[in-house]
Structures are given as structure tokens and as C-alpha cells.
Amino acid sequence: MTDRLSSAFAKGPALVTFITAGDGPTPAILDALVAGGADVIELGMPFTDPMADGPAIQAANLRSLGAGTRTADIFKIAKDFRAKHPTVPVVLMGYANPMVTRGAEWFAKAAADAGVDGVICVDIPPEEDDALGPQLRAAGIAPIRLATPTTDAARLPAVLDGSAGFLYYVSVAGITGLQQAAQASIEEAVARLKAATDLPVAVGFGVRTPEQAAAIARVADGVVVGSALVELVAKYGEQAPKYVQELTAALAGAVHSARKVSA
Amino acid sequence: MTIEPRNSFRNTPDDRGHFGQFGGRFVAETLMPLVLELEREYRKAKQDPAFAAEFDDLLEHYVGRPSPLYYAPRITEELRKGAKPGPNGQKMGAQVWFKRDELNHTGAHKINNCIGQILLAIRMGKTRIIAETGAGQHGVATATVCARFGLPCVIYMGAKDVERQQPNVFRMRLLGAEVVPVTSGANTLKDAMNEALRDWVANVHDTFYIIGTAAGPHPYPELVRDFQSVIGKEARAQMLARTGRLPDLLVAAIGGGSNAIGLFHPFLDDTSVKMLGVEAAGHGLDKEHAASLAGGRPGILHGNKTFLLQDEDGQIAEAHSISAGLDYPGIGPEHAWLKEIGRVDYTSVTDTEALEGFQLLCRTEGIIPALEPSHAIAAVVKVAPTMPEDAIVLANLCGRGDKDIFTVAEALGTKL
Numbered sequence: 001m002t003d004r005l006s007s008a009f010a011k012g013p014a015l016v017t018f019i020t021a022g023d024g025p026t027p028a029i030l031d032a033l034v035a036g037g038a039d040v041i042e043l044g045m046p047f048t049d050p051m052a053d054g055p056a057i058q059a060a061n062l063r064s065l066g067a068g069t070r071t072a073d074i075f076k077i078a079k080d081f082r083a084k085h086p087t088v089p090v091v092l093m094g095y096a097n098p099m100v101t102r103g104a105e106w107f108a109k110a111a112a113d114a115g116v117d118g119v120i121c122v123d124i125p126p127e128e129d130d131a132l133g134p135q136l137r138a139a140g141i142a143p144i145r146l147a148t149p150t151t152d153a154a155r156l157p158a159v160l161d162g163s164a165g166f167l168y169y170v171s172v173a174g175i176t177g178l179q180q181a182a183q184a185s186i187e188e189a190v191a192r193l194k195a196a197t198d199l200p201v202a203v204g205f206g207v208r209t210p211e212q213a214a215a216i217a218r219v220a221d222g223v224v225v226g227s228a229l230v231e232l233v234a235k236y237g238e239q240a241p242k243y244v245q246e247l248t249a250a251l252a253g254a255v256h257s258a259r260k261v262s263a
Numbered sequence: 264m265t266i267e268p269r270n271s272f273r274n275t276p277d278d279r280g281h282f283g284q285f286g287g288r289f290v291a292e293t294l295m296p297l298v299l300e301l302e303r304e305y306r307k308a309k310q311d312p313a314f315a316a317e318f319d320d321l322l323e324h325y326v327g328r329p330s331p332l333y334y335a336p337r338i339t340e341e342l343r344k345g346a347k348p349g350p351n352g353q354k355m356g357a358q359v360w361f362k363r364d365e366l367n368h369t370g371a372h373k374i375n376n377c378i379g380q381i382l383l384a385i386r387m388g389k390t391r392i393i394a395e396t397g398a399g400q401h402g403v404a405t406a407t408v409c410a411r412f413g414l415p416c417v418i419y420m421g422a423k424d425v426e427r428q429q430p431n432v433f434r435m436r437l438l439g440a441e442v443v444p445v446t447s448g449a450n451t452l453k454d455a456m457n458e459a460l461r462d463w464v465a466n467v468h469d470t471f472y473i474i475g476t477a478a479g480p481h482p483y484p485e486l487v488r489d490f491q492s493v494i495g496k497e498a499r500a501q502m503l504a505r506t507g508r509l510p511d512l513l514v515a516a517i518g519g520g521s522n523a524i525g526l527f528h529p530f531l532d533d534t535s536v537k538m539l540g541v542e543a544a545g546h547g548l549d550k551e552h553a554a555s556l557a558g559g560r561p562g563i564l565h566g567n568k569t570f571l572l573q574d575e576d577g578q579i580a581e582a583h584s585i586s587a588g589l590d591y592p593g594i595g596p597e598h599a600w601l602k603e604i605g606r607v608d609y610t611s612v613t614d615t616e617a618l619e620g621f622q623l624l625c626r627t628e629g630i631i632p633a634l635e636p637s638h639a640i641a642a643v644v645k646v647a648p649t650m651p652e653d654a655i656v657l658a659n660l661c662g663r664g665d666k667d668i669f670t671v672a673e674a675l676g677t678k679l
């Protein structure tokens with residue numbers, strides 16, 4: 001259901017948090033994200049070959065798979081989360097192969113049954129949309145697309161066509177968790193994207209601190225934080241929920257404070 | 264330009280880079296504009312006589328082409344000894360011929376593709392080259408063309424492969440390349456490819472990725488095939504000149520499939536010519552292996568849809584082959600399509616059979632092959648005796664064995 005997604009962004013800038021499913025005590029970590037004030041949950045589907053991810057999320061993928069995480073476990077996590085938190089949107093994020101391996105229709109239906117709101121597939125660009133997009137749309141799930149610093153004006157309409165939920169602006173040409181983009185370049189890009197779409201624009205890659213998050217929230221509709229949270233899971237394992245909640249609360253405070261400024 | 268007939272096997276991929284249901288451009292958005300630009304630039308280069316002239320000139324004077332087409336009398340005789348008479352009592356045991364791409368500069372077919380891609384990189388104004396390598400053959404070929412054209416070169420190689428291919432690592436460094444051992448994932452070729460893609464995503468503005476096989480996002484499978492097709496074009500003309508006829512069967516080993524598609528493609532519309540691609544069955548198809556057509560199913564990895572070794576959840580499996588160059592859990596999309604439509608047959612041979620093929624060629628012809636084409640030789644050992652004496656089998660000898668002598672010594676229990 002994309003309704004949960006639009007409500008999440010309707011209140012003003014939203015905090016979008018990413019963790020890898022099956023890495024650490026996932027259900028408790030998800031509860032901690034909600035308790036800390038996250039508005040949208042991105043649940044990473046682990047993959048053996050996460051080629052768009054930096055070291056932190058690569059390691060999380062391998063830890064999760066090493067612990068035996070299966071696709072069915074991820075849907076179970078999502079379903080239990082949906083029962084417990086009926087209004088918080090969940091987005092699955094991952095790579096194409098685990099999503100299409102039993103057929104795109106199977107995946108879309110399983111995601112809908114689990115109460116998933118959107119799907120971000122890193123390696124299905126608009127040119128290959130028919131590998132998954134039609135099935136997601138038919139199941140009422142938002143295909144969330146990525147725009148990047150290399151997405152020029154000529155390409156942007158193709159990226160937007162058929163996308164829903166929100167637009168994820170990858171602020172650096174690179175992998176997750178390493179560099180951070182200059183604030184000026186983010187502002188310029190977000191303005192350009194917002195002129196082209198009514199979808200909320202969330203900015204991610206390289207965002208780690210409440211200060212960065214606050215600055216981005218002044219211009220964008222959402223701020224995505226991943227590697228910084230995943231690193232806490234790596235560091236604290238079973239104890240991670242407490243630390244995840246602390247960081248989330250600080251990030252959420254920073255992002256949500258921009259609501260008053262922009263209002 | 265030649266116009267292919269409409270019912271040709273040679274006019275793929277379509278304009279989205281699809282070979283039937285396979286191929287495509289499954290890459291992150293950051294790379295998409297670059298992949299589209301590469302395609303536009305390749306279309307222009309393909310029409311440009313100056314590009315072809317420079318490519319041909321380098322292949323002739325730098326690589327040493329054309330490579331010989333060689334009739335192998337002693338292996339032919341050896342295989343006839345074990346041949347049973349045919350159904351009408353006729354003598355069996357086909358003539359065995361080899362396309363000698365192991366005589367190329369750098370010792371394998373990989374250089375053909377690297378010459379083509381570095382010329383494209385220069386056309387596109389790119390100033391930095393990256394590549395992945397497994398056995399190190401593609402890494403050496405890439406480092407070679409980078410030295411030749413004065414471009415900085417970074418080679419990603421799985422840490423495990425760095426260990427088992429030390430001579431090639433040293434060669435690459437001598438040629439001025441930086442070799443980066445990859446310690447993510449399983450530390451082998453697929454992880455090296457992941458790492459090269461990560462580098463590319465972060466350096467799209469100045470970096471060209473020279474992919475080493477006929478796989479990856481469109482237009483790579485097409486352009487690698489086109490550059491490697493020099494093998495089949497030469498072989499076809501040489502065979503006609505020498506024997507006045509076409510071969511009956513082509514045989515080639517398959518890692519990602521570049522030497523095989525290079526040999527096969529120019530013959531695809533010659534309906535009398537059968538083709539056999541040989542995958543690595545490793546310890547056996549019921550154990551660890553690298554035969555993605557025989558033991559895999561369609562999926563999406565490294566930019567293309569193709570056959571992959573994977574589990575039920577679509578997690579990619581580790582491949583195994585004694586030959587590092589065949590040790591990859593996928594295969595180029597054109598082979599997936601050629602298998603599906605039935606134009607090419609595919610088989611597999613084990614590590615043990617490949618080692619036997621390796622030794623047989625050493626002893627009968629005085630040629631030390633690489634372990635990759637040793638798989639093709641092992642397949643020839645099986646099929647040649649089932650064909651009549653006047654039949655012609657042509658196998659691609661796509662690499663020489665210098666790089667493999669340590670691996671072979673170890674497998675044969677000899678300490679060097």
C-alpha cells in the first residue's frame with residue numbers, strides 16, 4: 001500500500017532508515033527504529049553479490065547469509081512488523097536476482113501479503129522495468145526508483161515513468177557508506193528533481209550524523225541513513241537495539257526539527 | 264558492412280541488448296548513462312573505417328595475427344586408435360585441427376578484446392582503465408594494452424586467485440598495473456567483478472571498464488563478441504583455403520564464453536557446421552563445478568540475465584574448476600540463448616578429464632595448452648572417435664599453458 005508511504009512524507013521531512021534483514025536481532029532493531037522516530041523502514045534483502053554497497057553493508061549481507069537468512073525469513077520479519085506497527089511503511093531494498101528468482105509475480109504477491117509498501121531494486125534500471133515493475137504495480141506495491149548525479153535531464157523522465165512512493169536520490173556517484181556529498185550539490189539536485197516530479201524526494205548515501213541529516217531535511221522530503229546504523233549492528237550485535245534507538249532518535253530529532261522551519 | 268539475412272543467427276542482440284530472454288542492462292542507475300554512451304560510441308566506431316583499420320593493424324603487428332590454423336596429425340592418429348568402426352563398417356576418427364590463439368602476444372585470446380576496448384576507451388576520452396581477472400590472463404592482457412597506450416590501470420583480482428596465480432600477478436605489476444586483491448565475498452572472480460563495478464560506479468567520469476568476457480551489461484557481450492570474432496573469421500577463411508570446405512564441428516571451452524563465441528559466431532549461419540561449447544564440470548556435476556548451463560538456471564547478475572549457479576533463493580553459488588579462467592558461476596547471455604534455441608550444443612568435462620587432455624596434447628603435438636582449452640581438448644577426445652575419418656573437428660586453442668604448470672604439477676603430485 002503506497003498510502004502509508006504518502007502519509008509518512010505528508011508530515012514534512014521524513015527519516016528513512018535502512019538495516020539488513022537477518023543481521024543481528026532484526027525484529028528488535030526494527031522496533032528500536034520505530035521507537036526512535038523513523039518514519040520509513042528500508043529492509044535490506046541480503047545478497048551474495050552486493051555490488052553497489054560499501055564495506056559496511058557488504059559485511060552485513062554476508063553476516064546475514066552466514067546466519068542462514070532465507071527469503072522466507074525476510075517476509076516473515078516484514079509480516080510480523082506489519083502486525084505490530086500498522087502505520088509505518090516498509091520498503092524492501094536489494095538486488096534483482098533474489099527478487100525475480102521465483103518469478104516477479106511470486107515476489108510481488110509475497111511482498112503484498114507481508115504488508116510491504118515499496119521495493120527498491122538496485123540493478124533494475126527503467127530500461128529493464130518489465131523484469132519486475134509491472135508485477136509490483138499490479139500488486140499495489142510502489143516501485144521506488146533511484147536518481148543519481150549521473151541521471152541527466154534527458155534521462156530523468158524515464159526514471160520517473162512508472163515509479164511511485166518516493167524518489168530516492170543517491171547523492172554520490174559511488175557505493176554506500178563512504179563519501180558524503182557537498183550540501184550545495186545536494187540542494188541543486190533536489191531542486192532539479194522536485195521541479196520534475198510530485199513524488200517526495202529522499203536523499204541518501206553517506207549521511208551519518210544528525211547535523212548532515214538536518215541540513216538535508218531543510219531542502220529534501222526525506223533523509224536516508226543506512227551504513228551508520230548497520231555499523232552499530234556490527235559493533236553491538238544482540239545489544240544493538242539500544243544503540244540503534246539512540247542514533248535514530250538523534251537523527252529523527254534533527255530531521256523533524258526541519259518540519260517547523262519549512263512550515 | 265554486410266547485411267545479415269532476416270532469419271540469421273547473427274543479428275542479435277536486439278536494440279535493448281537482449282538475446283531472446285537473456286542479456287539486457289541490469290546495472291545501477293549511476294552506470295546507466297555511461298552504458299548508454301558506450302553503446303552510442305560503439306555504434307559509431309563500428310561504422311568507422313579508421314577504427315577498424317587501427318584495430319586490424321594492432322592485431323597484425325602487435326598481437327601477431329592471423330594465428331595459424333593447424334592440422335594435428337598425431338592426436339588425430341591417437342584418437343583413431345580407440346575409435347570403433349561406424350555403422351557401415353567405415354573407419355572412424357575425425358581429423359583434429361586447432362586454431363592457434365595461444366600463439367598471440369600475452370598467450371591467449373584475451374588480447375583481441377583488450378585491443379578493441381582500449382581503442383574505444385581512448386575514443387571516449389577516458390583516461391583510466393580498470394578490469395577484473397580470474398586466472399590473470401585478462402588482467403595481463405589489459406595491463407599490456409594499458410602499457411602500450413600509456414594509461415593507468417587497476418586490476419581487481421580475488422585474494423584467493425592472487426595466491427594461486429602469482430606469476431601473472433608479477434607480470435601485471437611488471438607491466439605497470441596496480442593489482443588490488445579483493446577480500447570481499449569468496450575472494451574469487453565474481454567478487455573481483457563486484458569490486459570492479461564498485462570502482463566504476465565511483466569513477467564513471469574518467470574510467471573505462473574493460474570486461475574480459477562476453478558478459479556484463481549490453482553492449483559488452485556484443486562488443487566482446489565482435490572483437491573476438493576475428494578468431495572465427497580467420498579460421499573460416501583459413502579452413503576454406505586449406506581444405507576447400509567448412510569444418511563439421513567446432514569445439515571451445517567456456518568460462519564467460521568469449522573465445523567460444525569468437526570462434527562460433529562467424530559460422531552460426533553455416534547450417535552444416537555443428538558447435539560444442541565445453542563448460543568446466545570441476546569435481547563433477549553432482550559436486551562442485553562451474554557449469555552454469557548444465558547446473559544452473561536463469562537469473563540476473565553482473566548486468567545481464569543469463570544462466571547462473573544459484574540456490575533456490577537466488578543467492579549465487581561458488582563455482583569450482585581447476586582452471587581459474589573457467590571458475591565463474593555465470594556465462595555470457597548469447598550462449599544462454601544459443602543453448603535455448605538449440606543452435607549450439609553444450610557439454611562439460613571434469614578437472615581430471617581436462618588434465619588428461621592437457622597431457623595428451625603435450626605429448627602428441629608438442630604444445631602445452633592452458634587448462635581452459637584443455638577442457639576443449641578433453642571434449643574432442645570424446646567426440647572425434649565417434650565421427651568418420653573424413654570429418655573435420657576444429658578446436659580453439661585459446662591459451663598456452665605456461666601460467667598453469669604449477670597448478671598441473673600440484674595436481675599430478677609433482678613438487679617443483
Ligand SMILES: Cc1ncc(COP(=O)(O)O)c(C=O)c1O
Nearest residue numbers: 400518519520521522588635662
Ligand atoms: C586461456 C583462456 N581461455 C579461456 C578463458 C575463459 O574465458 P572465455 O570463456 O571468455 O573465453 C580464459 C579466462 O581467463 C583464459 O585465460
